Amino acid sequence: MKPYVTEYRVIYADCDPFDVMYYANYLTLFERGRTEFFRSLGLAYRDISDRGIYTPVSEAHCKYFKSVRYDDLLLIETSIGLLKKASIRVDHDIYKKEPRTLLARGYTVLAFVNRDVKIQPVPPDVVEKIRHLLDEDAAQRQ
C-alpha cells in the first residue's frame, strides 16, 4: 500500500554523542508516523481510547542502515504490514528527504485490549478502513 508520509526535523535532543539519532528514538519516530497515519484514516488514538480500546505495542523491530543525523529533514513512511484478528503490524520506513535515502526500516505490532488489558478483536470500523486502504492499493497495482 502507499505509505502515509510525515515530515520530521531532527534536533539535538534526538541525537547521541556520535552526532546521530539515538537508536531508541527511531521508535519514537515510529509513534509519530503511526499517530498521523491513523489520524489520516479518521482513527485518532484519542478517539479510540475514549471508546475504551487501547493499542499497546507488543513487539517492535528496527534495522538501522544509515545514520540519521542532526538537522536532517526526514520522511517517516507508515503503512499496514499485516491485519490480524486481534493485532495489526505497522511498517515504518525512515528516509532522509534530500537526497531521498532509506535510513532505517522497522515494524511495530499493536495489540488491541480493553480497559482490563484483555485482548479484543480489532474493532470493525478499524478493520473496514484498513481493508479499504489495502483494496485501493491492490486495485492500483492491477
Added chain:
Amino acid sequence: MKPYVTEYRVIYADCDPFDVMYYANYLTLFERGRTEFFRSLGLAYRDISDRGIYTPVSEAHCKYFKSVRYDDLLLIETSIGLLKKASIRVDHDIYKKEPRTLLARGYTVLAFVNRDVKIQPVPPDVVEKIRHLLDEDAAQRQ
C-alpha cells in the same frame, strides 16, 4: 539541611552530539533525586498519589556550570529549599563524584493539588517530616 544523595551513571541516551548531557535531562535527574529523597522520608510518590494528592512541578530552574559527560558517575543531591503553605521548593545539586565537582544547580517547585487539580495545603504528615528534617539540621549547626 544535609542533602539526600542518589548516584547515577550517565549513558549515551542522556547525551547530545557535544558528548555532554542534553540540558533538559538534568531535570530528569532532578526527578530521580527527588523521588529517592521523598522515599527516604517514607513519603513515596506512589503512596501520596494513592491518597489523591498530586505534586505537579509548577516551576523549574537550572544553572549549568560544567558539562556532565558520558559515563560520568554523578551524585544527585536533593534538599528542601522552602516549605510554603501549598508548595515546596526542592533544591538540586549535580556533582561529579570523582573528583567531587559541582556541575549544575537548580530547583523545582512542587504544587500540591487534588484529583481536580485544585490547590491543596501541603499534607500535615509531609509538613511534619520536612520540619523534622529542617530542625535536625538547625540543631546540628549549633
Added chain:
Amino acid sequence: MKPYVTEYRVIYADCDPFDVMYYANYLTLFERGRTEFFRSLGLAYRDISDRGIYTPVSEAHCKYFKSVRYDDLLLIETSIGLLKKASIRVDHDIYKKEPRTLLARGYTVLAFVNRDVKIQPVPPDVVEKIRHLLDEDAAQRQ
C-alpha cells in the same frame, strides 16, 4: 519583538502517567523553537558550529501554568529576551493553538564558546541580525 512561531503536535513519548507533558520535555520544545527561530534568521546551528562556535545553554527556567496534554497542537513562540556581550537570553512561550491559551513560559541563556569551551563574544553577524529584529520591532511599536 514579534516571536517566531513553530507548531508541534504532542505524542505519547512526550507525556507522563498524569497524561500531561513531562516537565523536562518543555525544554526540548524550547530547543525546537530556538532552532527554527535561528534558522529563520539565516543562522542555522549547523552553520554556526561549522565555524567553531558553540552555544551551550548556561541557564534554563520554566513556569508551568496549565498542562500540555497528549495530542495537543502547540505553538512554540520564540523571541530574544536579552542580547549581552557573550550571551543571549531566548524567551519561550508555549501556547495551546485552539483555543489559544498560554501553558508555559520560560527562558534559556545561550553562552557563546569556542572549541576549547572558552567564552567568546556573540559573533558580529549574529548581533547584527538580532539588532535588526529588535529595531524592526521598536519601529513597529511607534
Added chain:
Amino acid sequence: MKPYVTEYRVIYADCDPFDVMYYANYLTLFERGRTEFFRSLGLAYRDISDRGIYTPVSEAHCKYFKSVRYDDLLLIETSIGLLKKASIRVDHDIYKKEPRTLLARGYTVLAFVNRDVKIQPVPPDVVEKIRHLLDEDAAQRQ
C-alpha cells in the same frame, strides 16, 4: 550463559499516559544493561571508543509481555546471544524484581566499525573475553 544483572528504578520520565514504561525506553534500558555488562568484562565503551572502535546498533528487537510500571524495581539481564566475525548479538531480558516476573525480552546487534564507519572484525581481546564467558558457561552446564 549467566546473564549480567543491573538494577533500575522506573521514574515518571520513563512512563507514558498509560502509567507504563514508554515502549522506546526499553531500548534505553538495554543500553544501560549492555554498558554495565561490558564494563564488568573490563571493556568499558569509553575505552573501546578511545581506540577508534565504535559499536553502533545495527538492529534492535523487543517483545513486550507485561507492562513495566512506575516505581517498579527492575532487573536488566544482559548476555551474549551470538558472536560473529564483525558483530555481536546481545540479549536483553527485563524482569520485575519482586515477585520475579519476565516483562520484556529483546536483542540488539552491535556492528564494529572504525572512525570512517567501515566494518571491522570484532577486536581479538573482545572475542577472547566473550569466548571465555561462553566457555565458563558451557563448563558449568556439564
